[in-house]
Amino acid sequence: MIGIILTPDNRSKAYIQKLISNKVKLEHIILMNKKTKEKSFSEDKIRISRSHGFDISESVIQTLVKNNLTYKEFDFIDINHRELIEYISKINLDYCIFTGGGILKHEILNTGTKFIHLHPGIVPYYRGSTCFYYSILKDDNCGVSAYLMDKNLDTGDLILQLNFPKPSHIYLDDVYDPHMRSETLVAIFRKKLLEKKKFQKQDKTDTFPFFIIHPILKHIAILRCIK
């Protein structure tokens, strides 16, 4: 049994829309939702998101309702929340796709469900935050690592790693990052990797993580994309 935990953000929009369009069936959909106001996007950003296979202007709830999908909604966004842990323990999932960031604490990791995370960097070389900007600067491309989450940062068993060319637009945070991760997620299902259960241990060499990229380096990386 496979489930997904969605949050009202661009990454969740890309994940759920692409899973639906690729006819991937999920047994459980959980939405953590603080009911904040939806952000509006420029016409150009919407157009680019559509060219990457998802519509950034469509909210997660709109997608779920439009496709008659049932979901369990929580009014908080916290992967380690007691109510969420109780619910996950009850529904007994084998795998759960987690769209958000952050470290999973002991309690949720011990529910028996394996959590899948899609990290925007090829580990072990790119661990930490905003890795795709660093890989554009260093390698002129981007990558995603899908892995089963453990108690450490970006060190769980690998399911799949994919490389992507750098984009040719400026919407890296809102569009290209969700696009790369969602494409990797779809590839996991297309290749039936969860059924095959052939996960690879990571090289856990204690590589120093990347921290949030400075705006100067971020600008240089984006300018490299559109030059």
Place this chain on the structure above:
Amino acid sequence: MNKTPYQYTQNNLLVTPQNYQMSSYEGADFLVSYQFSRSKIITKLEKMPKFVPYSENLFFSQRVSQATAIIKKNKFSTNELYHSIITELISNPKNMQVIPIIDKFLKKFEVRKKIFLYYDNKFNNVGDSFKEIQNYILLSFMCFIRYQVTSDLKYLNTFLKLNDTICSVKNLIINRIDISLFHYLLTSEIKYVSKLLDEMDT
């Protein structure tokens, strides 16, 4: 002149740290604003009466213990440790023993954006004073040397953030070492940023 000033040094970052999360893209003009902002501070430093161009001799006037010995103390001075690391790095920029210590402080700065005056041998801060500007300049210098040797962007990233913090409290830069060293660091930072931009055109 460009209209939008470089915004990451506008507030006192020792008081209100910048987390840099989801920073917005402002186009190529942003880099012009950055260069203008840094150049203004470089000029200001050059005009200070105590300014002398940087030389490695700045660090050899005082006798320092070995960094690996300093961190074993129950309580050590961050400033003493940093001087020791830099003295060791200047004599051997590839000194492997001090790298884990630098990385530890780099991580500490990235997480809390503060460098405390004293730490214990488990690298927990002792006391809560963190406004000694020279410590930020010295850590910036270590990041600079590490980037020079490794070209690892992690060091350039923290180098830029430390320099933002120091620029945001530029009036605290008053002693000879700080003035000369920070002048050298800012000049080097602009060169590295320009080099990265030039690589884009090749």
